Amino acid sequence: MKRNLNEIDYQENTEELAKFAKALGHPTRIAILKRLENESCCFTGDLVDELPLAQSTISQHLKELKKAGLIQGELKPPKIKYCIHPENWSRAKQLFEELFKNENNSENLKC
Numbered sequence: 001m002k003r004n005l006n007e008i009d010y011q012e013n014t015e016e017l018a019k020f021a022k023a024l025g026h027p028t029r030i031a032i033l034k035r036l037e038n039e040s041c042c043f044t045g046d047l048v049d050e051l052p053l054a055q056s057t058i059s060q061h062l063k064e065l066k067k068a069g070l071i072q073g074e075l076k077p078p079k080i081k082y083c084i085h086p087e088n089w090s091r092a093k094q095l096f097e098e099l100f101k102n103e104n105n106s107e108n109l110k111c
Contacts, residue, residue: 016091016095017092020068020070020095020096022068023067023068026064028061032047032065033070035047035050037089040083041074041081041082042082042083043080043082066082069085070089071084072085
């Protein structure tokens with residue numbers, strides 16, 4: 001079955017949005033992103049000092065955010081410096097804005 005371009009865009013956009021939403025699905029990841037958005041970069045140790053979690057737990061959350069493409073890490077031996085991935089962060093914001101901006105949707109939600 002042949003799919004048209006709109007169907008392909010729809011599938012790619014929704015899959016991309018779902019990937020970002022999954023990464024944002026934990027309060028610690030949101031806290032990490034807020035910290036990184038307010039500062040240019042930080043090291044894992046900075047987050048360990050700030051958040052009441054073990055280093056291994058924070059590393060796991062950083063791994064998930066990196067896997068989703070929302071952050072990037074740069075090896076600065078013996079540490080890793082993390083920062084927001086600017087293009088993907090902008091893309092995530094764009095996709096969430098498109099999801100929530102459709103004013104007609106709120107009219108359709110009334111029962």
